[in-house]
Amino acid sequence: MKAVVIHRYGQVGDVVDVTDIPTPSPGPDEVLVKVRAAGVNPIDHLIVKGFMGAGEPPWPVVIGSEAAGVVVATGTAVTRFAVGDEVFARLDPRKGGAFAEFVGVHDSLVATKPASLSFEGAASLPLVGLTAWQALTEQATVGEGSRVLIHGGAGGVGSVAVQIAKSLGAEVIATASTDSVELVRGLGADRVIDYRTEQFDELVSDVDVVLDTVGGQAQKRSFRVLKPGGTLVSIVPIAEADARKAEWKVEARSFFMHPDGAQLTHLADLVRDGRLRPLLQNVFPLDAAADALTSVERGGARGKTVISVSS
Incomplete structure (x- = not known):
C-alpha cells in the first residue's frame, strides 16, 4: 500500500x-x-x-x-x-x-x-472535536447558562468548541481575526471580538470558562476576565499556573486530549442533529x-x- x-x-x-x-x-x-x-x-x-x-x-x-x-x-x-x-x-x-x-x-x-x-x-x-469536548466537559463543566470565552474561534479546535459550547447551552464569546469575525458568528458565537482591533479583557468580564487555544499574552490576560472560581483550560502549557491560580482565585489546567470512540459517537450525533459542522x-x-x-x-x-x- x-x-x-x-x-x-x-x-x-x-x-x-x-x-x-x-x-x-x-x-x-x-x-x-x-x-x-x-x-x-x-x-x-x-x-x-x-x-x-x-x-x-x-x-x-x-x-x-x-x-x-x-x-x-x-x-x-x-x-x-x-x-x-x-x-x-x-x-x-x-x-x-x-x-x-x-x-x-x-x-x-x-x-x-x-x-x-x-x-x-x-x-x-476527531482530534479537534475530542479536544473541544474534553476541554468543556472534563477539564471544565460547561452547561446551561455558562459564560464561555473561546480564543481562536476560527481555528480547528476553536471553531468546534464554539459549536459544542452552544450545544451545551452556554453563552459563547469568541476571539477571531478581522476576516474571520463573520465566520465565527455564523458558527453560533453570541459575540465575536476582533483581536486585531479590540482588547478582549477590556470588553469581557465574569466568565465561567476560558478555552485558550493560542497561549502567550492572550492566555496571560485571560485570568483577568474569569470570575472567582472560574476555570482556564488551555491546550498549551500555562506559565506560572500555581501563582496565577492563587492570585486570581481560579482554576487553570492545560491538557492534551485522549482518544475515545464513545465520545466520537456523541460528536457524530451532534453532526446528525445539525448542531456541529x-x-x-x-x-x-x-x-x-x-x-x-x-x-x-x-x-x-x-x-x-x-x-x-x-x-
Missing part, C-alpha cells in the same frame, strides 16, 4: 516520503480501514521532528493520527463493526498510521461516520502530504487541513 513515512527525524521537507509498504492485518480487537481521508494536525509535524517520541522507534514511521474510511476487515474479537461500515477515528498517537491507504485501529477508538459528512469532513473532526480549509492529495504538513506548520488556518487518500 502507499503510505507517508519517515525513516528518521528531521524537517518535513527533508524526511517525509511517500512510498509502498506492506498492508497491515488487523489484530483481534482492531478493524482494518481503507482510508479515504486523514486529518493533519500540528502534532504531526512535531512527530516528524522527533519532539513527541521517546527514543528511536521502529522505522519507518507512518504519520497521521485521525482518519475516515471504510472497514474492509475485522479482528476476531470485534463485534461492533462490520465490513462495509463507514467510520472515523482518532488513532492511538503512539502508533499513528493514518496517512496511508489502509490502517488498523482498535475498535474502542472508532465511531460510525455520519452519513451527512464527507470523508474529508469526518477526518477533520467541521470547518475545512485545505484538502491535499496523499502525494502532497509534505505540503499539507508545511501548511499546518505555518499556522493561521481557518479550520482544518485534510489529506484525501483514496476514492
Whole structure:
C-alpha cells in the first residue's frame, strides 16, 4: 500500500516520503480501514521532528493520527463493526498510521461516520472535536447558562468548541481575526471580538470558562476576565499556573486530549442533529502530504487541513 513515512527525524521537507509498504492485518480487537481521508494536525509535524517520541522507534514511521474510511476487515474479537461500515477515528498517537491507504485501529477508538459528512469532513473532526469536548466537559463543566470565552474561534479546535459550547447551552464569546469575525458568528458565537482591533479583557468580564487555544499574552490576560472560581483550560502549557491560580482565585489546567470512540459517537450525533459542522480549509492529495504538513506548520488556518487518500 502507499503510505507517508519517515525513516528518521528531521524537517518535513527533508524526511517525509511517500512510498509502498506492506498492508497491515488487523489484530483481534482492531478493524482494518481503507482510508479515504486523514486529518493533519500540528502534532504531526512535531512527530516528524522527533519532539513527541521517546527514543528511536521502529522505522519507518507512518504519520497521521485521525482518519475516515471504510472497514474492509475485522479482528476476531470485534463485534461492533462490520465490513462495509463507514467510520472515523482518532488513532492511538503512539502508533499513528493514518496517512496511508489502509490502517488498523482498535475498535474502542472508532465511531460510525455520519452519513451527512464527507470523508474529508469526518477526518477533520476527531482530534479537534475530542479536544473541544474534553476541554468543556472534563477539564471544565460547561452547561446551561455558562459564560464561555473561546480564543481562536476560527481555528480547528476553536471553531468546534464554539459549536459544542452552544450545544451545551452556554453563552459563547469568541476571539477571531478581522476576516474571520463573520465566520465565527455564523458558527453560533453570541459575540465575536476582533483581536486585531479590540482588547478582549477590556470588553469581557465574569466568565465561567476560558478555552485558550493560542497561549502567550492572550492566555496571560485571560485570568483577568474569569470570575472567582472560574476555570482556564488551555491546550498549551500555562506559565506560572500555581501563582496565577492563587492570585486570581481560579482554576487553570492545560491538557492534551485522549482518544475515545464513545465520545466520537456523541460528536457524530451532534453532526446528525445539525448542531456541529467541521470547518475545512485545505484538502491535499496523499502525494502532497509534505505540503499539507508545511501548511499546518505555518499556522493561521481557518479550520482544518485534510489529506484525501483514496476514492
